[in-house]
Amino acid sequence: MSSALPKRTREIQLASRPQGRPVQENFRLAETDLPELEDGQILVRNEFMSVDPYMRGRMNDAKSYSAPFRLDAALDGGAVGEVIASRSEALRVGDVVVHQLGWREYSVVDAASATPVPAGLAPTSAFLGALGMTGLTAYAGLLKVAEFKAGDVVFVSGAAGAVGSIVGQVAKAMGASKVIGSAGSPEKVARLLELGFDAAFDYHDGPVAKQLREAAGERGIDVYFDNVGGEHLEAALAVLTVGGRVAMCGAISQYNSTEPTPGPRNLALAIGKQLTLRGFLVGGQRQHAAEFAGKMAGWLADGTVRYDETIVDGLENAPKAFIDLLDGANTGKMLVRLH
Ligand code: NDP
Known part of the structure; x- marks a missing residue:
């Protein structure tokens, strides 16, 4: 190894667990020694890191599908x-x-866990976004979990975000008869069009149920790709057609909640309409990764799918980027450039 290699790295640690919406004080910028490389390890100079909504759940000291972050230790996630x-x-x-x-900024990584x-x-x-975990979530959630088929009317919430924007475009590419998106600002709405x-x-312009009903018309929707939960899910249940499918991807409207949140009041509609509501994790969809990578590379190359x-x-701004993500400051994938 050359002597020019870094011996230390800056990192962001979890200083305290957020109560509700995270604040800067929950995070700490620290500098630590990099361990010597062992056999089978690599040293990576990180160019980009991802901030993702699921990280909010890992900041709680609560059992979930992925382990809680440790206090006073570096956070982790895609880079x-x-x-x-x-x-x-x-x-x-x-x-x-x-x-x-x-x-x-620098990570010592087991080569076996690097791709x-x-x-x-x-x-x-793009390998943290459209061609990475984000893209696979959109692709597999729509096509495998919601079992989208050509002619379907699709509604996606969080539509101007990383996953949602890909869902809508893949649905169009695969022959959706109509794609409806909801998002949090007029600029985002314009971008979706x-x-x-x-x-x-x-x-924000009015009750989701009313706005969705107007957009969907008499025909209703066949598929709801849910990134938001809460009021959005309740609105979708009301306009889903008989045999409609819901891919339950995320419930970001509840991630900062400090109390359990009530479910949709109209859940019983699922019975008469014979709906399918399926939750999924992208980690359980890896068998579709190769198919996805081939398709998405083609769509990006010919302009069928575009990504924002x-x-x-700067690493020091990563906590703010994460907080801003939850507040909706991003269009498309939220990333932090480290070098
Ligand atoms: P996004 O890029 O969509 O960023 C999050 C967005 O959520 C914000 O930009 C904001 O946009 C929106 N948002 C925040 N609060 C609310 C609210 N109260 N109501 C409605 N929208 C809100 O993130 P991702 O694309 O990475 O993730 C989207 C969803 O997918 C998340 O729920 C995430 O947890 C989930 N996910 C699930 C995976 C799985 O394996 N199941 C894998 C990856 C993501 P706006 O301005 O529109 O409010």
Whole structure:
């Protein structure tokens, strides 16, 4: 190893667990020694890290599908960067990899848990977004979980976000007869129409049920891709057709809640309409990763699918980027550029 390699890294630690909406004081910027590489490990100079809504759940000291973050230790999550030292046969210096030790500028990673990304296919940031976990969530959630078929009318909430914007465009590409999106600002609504959504509304403009009913018309919707939960899910249940399907992807309207939140008041509609509501995790959809990667690369290359990114510079701004994500400051994928 050359002496020019870094010996220390800056990282973001969890200083305290948020109560409700996170605040800057919940996070701490720290500098720590990098461990010596062991056999099978690589040192990665992280170019981008991802901030994701699911991280909010991991900041609570509560049992969930992924372990809580530890207090006074670095957070973790998706990152992409260049291998600058390697003690692995599988990965060489210069390779670009996606891994799960983000929230730091340099990461010592087990090579077995890093995924090399193909050179030249897309900007590296895309492997945290449209070509990464985000894209697979959209693709598998729509096509495999909600069992979308051509001609369906699709409604997606959080539609101007990373997952939602891909869901709507994939639905159009696969022959949806209508795609409706909801988002949190007039600018986001305008962007959805540019991306090819047939209808979009700002959920601040009035009750979701009323706005969705107007957008869906008599025909109703066949598929609801739920990123938000709460009022959005209740509104969707009201306009789903008989045999309609819901992919339960996220419930971001509840992530900062400090009390249990009531379910949709009209859930019993699922009986008469013979609805299917299926929750899913992207981790359980990895068997579709190769199919997804091939399809998405083609759609990005020919412009069928476009993706937006909101990029914040500097590790020290990562906590703010995360808080802003929950507040809706992003259009498309929220990322932090580290180098
Ligand atoms: P986004 O890029 O969509 O960012 C989050 C967005 O949520 C914000 O931009 C904001 O947009 C919106 N939002 C925040 N609060 C509310 C609210 N109270 N009501 C409605 N919208 C709100 O994030 P992702 O695309 O990464 O994630 C979208 C959803 O998918 C999340 O629920 C996430 O947890 C889930 N997810 C689930 C996965 C799985 O495996 N099941 C994997 C990945 C993501 P706006 O301005 O429109 O309010």
